[in-house]
Amino acid sequence: MFVKLTNGKPSNFPYTLGDLRRDNPGTSFPKTFSAALLESFNVYSVKESTAPVIDSKTHRVTQWVELINGEWTQVWQVQPLPEQRAADNVRAERNSRLADCDWTQFVDSPLDTDAKLAWQAYREILRVLPQQAGFPWDVQWPLTPGAN
DSSP states (O other): OEEETTTTTTEEEOOOOOHHHOTTTTOOOOOEEEOOHHHHHHHHBBBBOHHHHHHHHTEEEEEEEETTEEEEEEEEEEEEEEHHHHHHHHHHHHHHHHHTTTGGTTTTTTTOOOHHHHHHHEEEEHHTGSSSTTTSSOOOOOOOOOOO
16 A cells, blocks of 8 residues: 655555556556655555444544654544434434344234244334434444344
């Protein structure tokens, strides 16, 4: 992974060797790239870091680079989505989970009475999910009946 600098500042990240070739169509590059060759094109290696784990329904993550201890390093920024968008995303997930278990409530469902009641309780918790404290950022999803 690389970064392209313009006037000493990151201008293109992530940057690839394919990008370098496309940006310099008249240049014949060797099979392997030395750090000195890359630097002559203002391209520098980037130390990779692990992306944070997020809930994509409520947050987004972006990446950039920073010069840390003389080394270009990949950094991550986690940002909450706008509240209405996050709420819409969580409701869409809730609706999908409800639709996935509609079959449990049909008259001809193969479930016994206890299992049917467990699914009814699960579905009711899903329906009132938007009323939870912390919605949409901190949602406690119910366990699927039969899951441990």
